Amino acid sequence: xxxxxxxxxxxxxxxxxxxxxxxxxxxxxxxxxxxxxxxxxxxxxxxxxxxxxxxxxxxxxxxxxxxxxxxxxxxxxxxxxx
Amino acid sequence: xxxxxxxxxxxxxxxxxxxxxxxxxxxxxxxxxxxxxxxxxxxxxxxxxxxxxxxxxxxxxxxxxxxxxxxxxxxxxxxxxxxxxxxxxxxxxxxxxxxxxxxxxxxxxxxxxxxxxxxxxxxxxxxxxxxxxxxxxxxxxxxxxxxxxxxxxxxxxxxxxxxxxxxxxxxxxxxxxxxxxxxxxxxxxxxxxxxxxxxxxxxxxxxxxxxxxxxxxxxxxxxxxxxxxxxxxxxxxxxxxxxxxxxxxxxxxxxxxxxxxxxxxxxxxxxxxxxxxxxxxxxxxxxxxxxxxxxxxxxxxxxxxxxxxxxxxxxxxxxxxxxxxxxxxxxxxxxxxxxxxxxxxxxxxxxxxxxxxxxxxxxxxxxxxxxxxxxxxxxxxxxxxxxxxxxxxxxxxxxxxxxxxxxxxxxxxxxxxxxxxxxxxxxxxxxxxxxxxxxxxxxxxxxxxxxxxxxxxxxxxxxxxxxxxxxxxxxxxxxxxxxxxxxxxxxxxxxxxxxxxxxxxxxxxxxxxxxxxxxxxxxxxxxxxxxxxxxxxxxxxxxxxxxxxxxxxxxxxxxxxxxxxxxxxxxxxxxxxxxxxxxxxxxxxxxxxxxxxxxxxxxxxxxxxxxxxxxxxxxxxxxxxxxxxxxxxxxxxxxxxxxxxxxxxxxxxxxxxxxxx
Numbered sequence: 001x002x003x004x005x006x007x008x009x010x011x012x013x014x015x016x017x018x019x020x021x022x023x024x025x026x027x028x029x030x031x032x033x034x035x036x037x038x039x040x041x042x043x044x045x046x047x048x049x050x051x052x053x054x055x056x057x058x059x060x061x062x063x064x065x066x067x068x069x070x071x072x073x074x075x076x077x078x079x080x081x082x
Numbered sequence: 083x084x085x086x087x088x089x090x091x092x093x094x095x096x097x098x099x100x101x102x103x104x105x106x107x108x109x110x111x112x113x114x115x116x117x118x119x120x121x122x123x124x125x126x127x128x129x130x131x132x133x134x135x136x137x138x139x140x141x142x143x144x145x146x147x148x149x150x151x152x153x154x155x156x157x158x159x160x161x162x163x164x165x166x167x168x169x170x171x172x173x174x175x176x177x178x179x180x181x182x183x184x185x186x187x188x189x190x191x192x193x194x195x196x197x198x199x200x201x202x203x204x205x206x207x208x209x210x211x212x213x214x215x216x217x218x219x220x221x222x223x224x225x226x227x228x229x230x231x232x233x234x235x236x237x238x239x240x241x242x243x244x245x246x247x248x249x250x251x252x253x254x255x256x257x258x259x260x261x262x263x264x265x266x267x268x269x270x271x272x273x274x275x276x277x278x279x280x281x282x283x284x285x286x287x288x289x290x291x292x293x294x295x296x297x298x299x300x301x302x303x304x305x306x307x308x309x310x311x312x313x314x315x316x317x318x319x320x321x322x323x324x325x326x327x328x329x330x331x332x333x334x335x336x337x338x339x340x341x342x343x344x345x346x347x348x349x350x351x352x353x354x355x356x357x358x359x360x361x362x363x364x365x366x367x368x369x370x371x372x373x374x375x376x377x378x379x380x381x382x383x384x385x386x387x388x389x390x391x392x393x394x395x396x397x398x399x400x401x402x403x404x405x406x407x408x409x410x411x412x413x414x415x416x417x418x419x420x421x422x423x424x425x426x427x428x429x430x431x432x433x434x435x436x437x438x439x440x441x442x443x444x445x446x447x448x449x450x451x452x453x454x455x456x457x458x459x460x461x462x463x464x465x466x467x468x469x470x471x472x473x474x475x476x477x478x479x480x481x482x483x484x485x486x487x488x489x490x491x492x493x494x495x496x497x498x499x500x501x502x503x504x505x506x507x508x509x510x511x512x513x514x515x516x517x518x519x520x521x522x523x524x525x526x527x528x529x530x531x532x533x534x535x536x537x538x539x540x541x542x543x544x545x546x547x548x549x550x551x552x553x554x555x556x557x558x559x560x561x562x563x564x565x566x567x568x569x570x571x572x573x574x575x576x577x578x579x580x581x582x583x584x585x586x587x588x589x590x591x592x593x594x595x596x597x598x599x600x601x602x603x604x605x606x607x608x609x610x611x612x613x614x615x616x617x618x619x620x621x622x623x624x625x626x627x628x629x630x631x632x633x634x635x636x637x638x639x640x641x642x643x644x645x646x647x648x649x650x651x652x653x654x655x656x657x658x659x660x661x662x663x664x665x666x667x668x669x670x671x672x673x674x675x676x677x678x679x680x681x682x683x684x685x686x687x688x689x690x691x692x693x694x695x696x697x698x699x700x701x702x703x704x705x706x707x708x709x710x711x712x713x714x715x716x717x718x719x720x721x722x723x724x725x726x727x728x729x730x731x732x733x734x735x736x737x738x739x740x741x742x743x
Contacts, residue, residue, distance in 0.1 A: 025324065032579065034292050034323055038144050039581050040174050042327045054363050054481045055490065055580060062170045062344070064357070064584035066477045068489070071579045 011047075011056065011075035019048045020077035027074040036075065039065050047077070083122070083237065084133045084154060086182070087166035088175060090585045092194040094118075096166055096224035097134040098597075117154055124238055130161065136512075141181045142293050142323075146511045149295060155187060156277035162240045164233075166192045169199035169206065169221070172342055177330035179215065180337075184254040185284055188245055189217045190236050196221045197228070203345030210341040217245070225591075251280075255287035258329050260317050262310040263287055271301025290314050292323040357587045360474040370475065377462040378500075383544060386458035387537030394450035401670065402437060417441050433622050444618035448611050451666045455537035456606055457599070459501050464598040468590035472497070473582055480580045486566025487521045487573065488513075489580035495522055499530040502606055504702040506530075507709055517575040520718075523710055524569065527702060528722045529562035531694040535665040539690045542669050550683055557691045561729060609701050617656065630655075643731040644692060645738070646685045657693050664693050684734070684742050692730030697722050 014020060022045040025033045040060060041047075050064065051057035056072045058065050087093045101120025118134040135151035143149040155163065165182055167175035172193065182189045193208060212219040218236040222229030256263045267286040270276075276285050276299050289297035290311055297307060311322055318325035359365050395401060400411020408415040418435045425431045435442050466472065472494045480490030491512065499506035503526050510519045510526075531539065543551040570577075624630035630652075637651040644650075653671060657664025668689055672681040681689070697703050697719050707715030 025321075030292050030321070030323060033321065034142065035144060035579065035581055037323060037327050038140060038142070039583070042324065042331065044328070044331075050358055051361060055477050057358075057361055057477065057584065061174060063174075064586075066361075066473070066480075066490075066580070066582045066584055068480055068484075068580040071581055 009077060009079055010073050011049075011058075011077050012069050012072035014049045014052070014077065014079060016049055016052050018082075019046065019080045021046060021080065023076045023078055025074050026076050029074070032071060032074050036067075036071060039067065041065070041075065083130050083162045083164065084135060084160045085164050085166055086135050086151060086155065086178075087192075088168070088171075088178075089583065091166050091168040091171075091175070092224045093166045094134060096164075096192065096194065096222065097132060099224050099227050099230060101132055117150065124234055124241075128238075130237070130241065140178055141185070142288055142291055143295070145514055153277045155182075155185070156280040159279055160187065161244075162237050163187045163189050164192050164237075165189055166194050166224075169193045169196045170202065170204060170344075172206065173331075173334060173338060173344075176334035176337065177327065179217075180254070180330055180333055183215065183217060184249075184252060186249060186251040188240055190233070190240060191215065191217060191219045192233065193219060193221045194224050197223045197226070205343040207341040211337070214337050214341075250283065252283035252287050254329075254333075255290075255326075256283065258318070258325075259287065259290060259314045259322070262313045262317075263290065266290065266302055266306060266310045269302055269306050274301050275299040286310075287326075290322050291326040353587050357470075357474065357584070360471060360587070361477050361584070363478065366474065366478050370478070373466060373471070377466065378459075379540070381462055382455060382458045382533065382537050383540035386454045387541035388545070390454040390458075391451055391538070391541065394454065395446075399446045399450045402442065414442050414446060429626055432626070433619070436622065436625075438618050438621040438625055440615055440618050440622075443621070444614040447666050448607075448614045451538065451669070452534040452610075452614075455534045456501070457603060459533035459537070460599045460602045460606075461595065463497070463501055464595045464602070465590050467598070468588070468594050470585045470587045473584045476580075476582055477584070484577055484580075485570070486525070486563060487570025487577060488518055488566070489578050491580065491582060492518070492522050496526065496530055499526045499532070500536060501533045501602070503527055503530060503532050504609060504699070504705045505602070505605065507702060507705045510709065514578050515575065517573055518578055520710060520714060521566065521569055521573065523706055523714075524718050524722070525562060525566050527697050527706060527718060528565060528695055528725065529558055531558065532699075535694060538665040538669045539694065542665075542672055543686065543690060546683055546686070550687060553687055554690050557687075557733065558694060561691075561695070565725075610699075613699065613701060621656065640727060643727070643734065644685070644688050645734040646689050647681070650681075650685070650689055653689070653693065657696050664696070665690075668693060684737050688730050688734045688737065691733055692726050695722065695726035695729055 008023065009020075010026070011020070011022075022041060022043050024043045025036065027033065036042075040063070041058075045060060048059040049056065050059055055066050055068045058067070085093050085097055097118065097120060100122040117136075120132050120134070121129045122132050123129050133154060135154050136147035141152055143152050163182060165175075165179050167179070179189060179191055191211075193206065196206075199206070206221075208219040208221050218240070220229055220233045220236055222233060224230075252263065252267075263283060263286050266289065267282040270282040270285065274282075274285075276282070276296065280296075282300060285293075285296045285300040286302070289300065289302055289307055314322045314325075318329075320328075360369055396410045398411055398413055400408045400414040402408060402414075408418065414435070421435045421441075422431050425434075432439060434440050437443065475497075476490035476493050478490070479493040483490055483492050495506050495509050495512075498509060506526055507523055510522045513519045513522060539554065540551060543554050621630065624633065633655060634648065634651040637654060638648050641648055641651050641654075650668065650671060653664045653667035655664075656667050668681075668686075672686060697706075703715065703719060706718060710718070
């Protein structure tokens, strides 16, 4: 549990090139959650960060998606060691 | 028969292959904003109506266009629902197939782009998948017409022998979410606003998963809904919206086990790296400037609006000199003599070949001035669009657009607006909030010049030096952001967030580009040419009755404020019918050789900016009212017109104060 919590971060804190596992959503804004789900982002997904500025660019399976920092901050992920 | 599926899976390409009617096939989400209908000939004596729906990710819509797609499924019982999916993305698409099957719809799963998937090492046993799903599965390459014969067979079979769907809609959710679903469904208002063929159980499941729209339309009591959600939350151990997706995905994974295998390693090809480069905040910028300069400035502005228009106008059609004789050209002098010999009455002949004649004004403007520019613009736009560049542009512009209350997505609408504002107004439907749609529509009609106008004005100004052109563009960009920034602060509500799928870059396909250009041009001409003709008829009538002179003199003070000659009033009057029409008038005014008026650079700049700020045209005004409602439409119209003149007068004073004579 300790190890897991050490590497738990928000998606918005990831750097370019990081890979991570989506753990869940941390927001009371259900609209934002539905938007993320509609993008195809759900707990259990493996993601890779391709860019962080001006917006986040994620690789998710065979697809790439862009989302802004605000949406990214709602996503809890576990960063994989480099 | 209805086509559904995520954006960018080849749905519109399939539709075009089946029906021959082209929906505009695009490499970015958001081009099909209404239901397109076509007919598919299944056999010589048999045809079926096909509806193409806007791309949607799930049965729980977020934007209006997705809602349109969802509602379409439940309006009348469809004969067949083709769920079109990308073979490379089956794991993520199959949950939606399960939703459709659960809704007791007659589904055929169309696994598209199998060629690309095979090439990348995907393995799929579609026969086994069909058996497990209990619905037909057809592999296709829609863009190359591969697999359409099998699809035809399956559709015929489905129409002749409708599948015996014994399950009630929404059983999956009753199983997963428990008795709360049926309890909620029973509490729906008797006279509800649900789509006619949607069961209350499905609506209840959607409401539990956070579907606000259906919850309201079904009339579920708020308290009961909240209680049912708490109950479901306890049962599934999490937010029902998230649990719903996880449940569907888990079921999809089980279904695909052993019969679908994505490749182990992914090739990171050049395309991928180029895609990243274009979305790069530093390296992306030179590319953007390059695209704008090469495509829009050189090709549309200089070549189409300068060279081609000049040739067509002076050497082919001919222009009417100040003394009433024709200078150069073949078409108009010929028509002139033909009409005048057939119609002895001067006033009637003027309807066709006079200063405001249908041929000499309306058709000449439409064919010689506007067609080359709009055509060139649509070619460039379609090329850029087909390459998949726009989503990258959206990502790059997101931060800037947040400042004006929009998000990066809006940039595609704005670029399309550079082609035709009317067309672009329709695509504001892809935006999430009313606030965004209002802001985008207003900016679109205010500060975005349409291609014909931009092309003509650019040619006009660039001929007097790059500096003048740059000042014009600078003024518009400044006004665009200033007005947007202010409006975003005045209008209540928060900014929408940005999210967008990034389709892979690809080399544009010539057939696609030509097809898209043709469809856009067709649309443009059906909408616009009649307006050109009406404008010349109305101007002719005004001229004949003397009303034209009266209006012109009434506009004199306004022209004075703008520092323009009185004769420019005509361009402005015409500008009410179409902005590009007015621009064409200004163009003629300024280039009239030996004519009485030679516009200086200051009035030219002021005139160009003021004309650009006008509401684009009658068509766009009507569209604005249709999309935003009459009140919002009229409000935008009034504000924009007043603002156009105020800004023009202000600019004139500013330039005078700066000593620009």
